[in-house]
Amino acid sequence: MDRKAPAQDEPLFVTRPQLPPLEEVMPYLEEIWRTHQLTNKGPFHEQLEAALCDYLGVEHISLFANGTLALVTAMQALRLTGEVITTPYSFVATANALLWNDLTPVFVDVDPVTLNLDPEQVEAAITPKTSAILPVHVYGHPADVDGLQDVADLYGLRLIYDAAHCFGVEDEGGSILRHGDLSILSFHATKVFNTFEGGAIVSPDARAKQRIDYLKNFGFANETTVVAAGINAKMNEFQAAVGLAQLKHIDAAIHARARIDARYREQLAAIPGIRCHTPSTARRHNHAYFPIFVEDDFPLSRDELYFRLREHGIRGRRYFYPLIPEFPMYRNLPGNDRNEWPNAHEAAERVICLPMYSELGQEDQDTVVQAFNPDEI
Template sequence: MGHDGRWKASQAQGAKSVTDEIIRVTQPDLPPLEEVMPYLEEIWRSHRLTNRGAFHEQLETALCSYLGVEHISLFANGTLALLTAMQALRLTGEVITTPYSFVATANTLLWNDLTPVFVDVDPWTLTLDPEQVEAAITPKTSAILPVHVYGHPAEVDELQHIADLYGLRLIYDAAHCFGVEDEGGSILRHGDVSILSFHATKVFNTFEGGAIVSPNAKTKQRIDYLKNFGFANETTVVAAGINAKMNEFQAAVGLAQLNHVDDAIDARARVEALYREKLARISGIRCHIHSSAVRHNHAYFPIFVDEDYPLTRDELYFHLRDAGIWGRRYFYPLIPEFPMYRNLPRKSEGDWPNAYAASKKVICLPMYSRLDPTQITRVAETCIDGGGLV
């Protein structure tokens, strides 16, 4: 049964939903097993498991076509892709980035012996505030590392202007942005490189996986050397590379997934629309709405618990949890608040007021393509119950 069929069937079932089942924050999409089996049979026949096999090459080509980009390099995971991108661009010194992200964004800087400089985000987009970025530039700054948060693009034109003005590299953590487009096309075309994650929790997954989108063939070639130990050919190593290659099984899963990703995104759009409808009358629950995208992927559904809601964010979070609804306070705490970052030159949370406020208010509600209307209603009614509206 397709996504539309499941949606209509679940609507018809109404009160038959099981109210004591756990609704998790996400559930990975999987292609039909019968579509994956021919790929596995070919892998077993060829004994080609990795090192730019046929499925790896096919997936690179297919993703370039789907995403509307010219050059893409596949990786075993998104963190390795981000690590390698920094090596490829030969960054040094300080990199300006956001405190409001998953910790891997900043961890990859430390792995490259770079110093993260955290600046505040815009209160509406929750992406890097360009004015704060420009104010933080020093002679040691080599790059800007923005994050497209929840699939919503950063201020790409302003950030590019700043990067050009000061001669800085611009690397986008686009882990949330598979398939997202602005008025000019793919959001992945911006900056020096963009990094994708194909982790199981993402809109498009290869179980684990990731990619770097490059602006030209020369950059892609250096990245491809770096992800394979630095080998340029059988006898020549040109850089201190690592082993970050995507294997044939991951690539095969990706090829099968790609046939269904549009259906999954459409289903997520319906989930989001119903959430917004159900939550609209709850005072103190605010849905994130700001985005310059013209094509969304509906990767996440964050809500923000404001002061006029009867419960605090954490009280609502645990109220949902007690009801078997596992949301996520994503992103909380801020990256600079983790113990491992306390030895870095840091400011207080008062210097990131917008990021800090968002981290204290956010809950990402369950979001995945198979989430049905009865489950969405259950989540919304639990929020209503928490607000004392029943």
């Protein structure tokens, strides 16, 4: 059922977390209260790992308290050193995880259409200090996995995917999460599938999963043996219970997002100067975000449109602006020059992500699109 258009004090945010029916969560909570098992690989944690492996079509997954801890731990698990080539066009957590591991980010430009890392630019940036490549599947659209794997294989580099946006996304071979050495998911409240906070690492084999599971639990191999300088990054039973309840509704949520995506594209196609992000060739999308780009022939600049939308109660987000290398902790890195990322810079100066969530009603969507009408500007 469509919601009514928001009141002036009820803005339309870029996302609205999906929640399962409360009555479906209560039996899980009652079981937690009965057993007093709150964390440390409880039954719901184990059930969710198995259920996600089945749903996502992967063999090994390790649950985490959040996606950033998963990223940090993934780099520890692969024992990376030196430089890691990554994208300037992402959420800052992508690069922050590198700094937390005392790794040096090397930013290279993105493809102008997909906005994902360009393999040719990656290859050109490799030095003797390079140990890995960290691409992002931006907006849930798969990166050039074959091209990036070719570069990684040629130079003997590790390949870690920040797949925070990619829950349920598939290419012709199956889950996009099967690519690279490791793939990292986020189950943050803003994501297609959420456990309030949460995340996961998808591993290629049982041995890799075992090391990751040690690292996320202080490095404990058993009650008296610590094998690594791990951290506490475990997902608790409440998060896992929410995830089990959410998973029952995820297909319906993705189908709803697909309808919203199609309707945006149909309505915005008639507005000169507004360009929708080109859909990827993935076999299955999850429609995680709906980015548009404000071109020169639109009567307002990107920022003017952004603030106009806010005046109408529409809280879009400029994902991703500024670029990561423009934040203070990255600005003075050797070789950090914004002229090296013209495609990323162009996208960052033009992008607005519009409200996109499964419960977005048609009336609310019409409110968003009407704010673009040149006759109203």
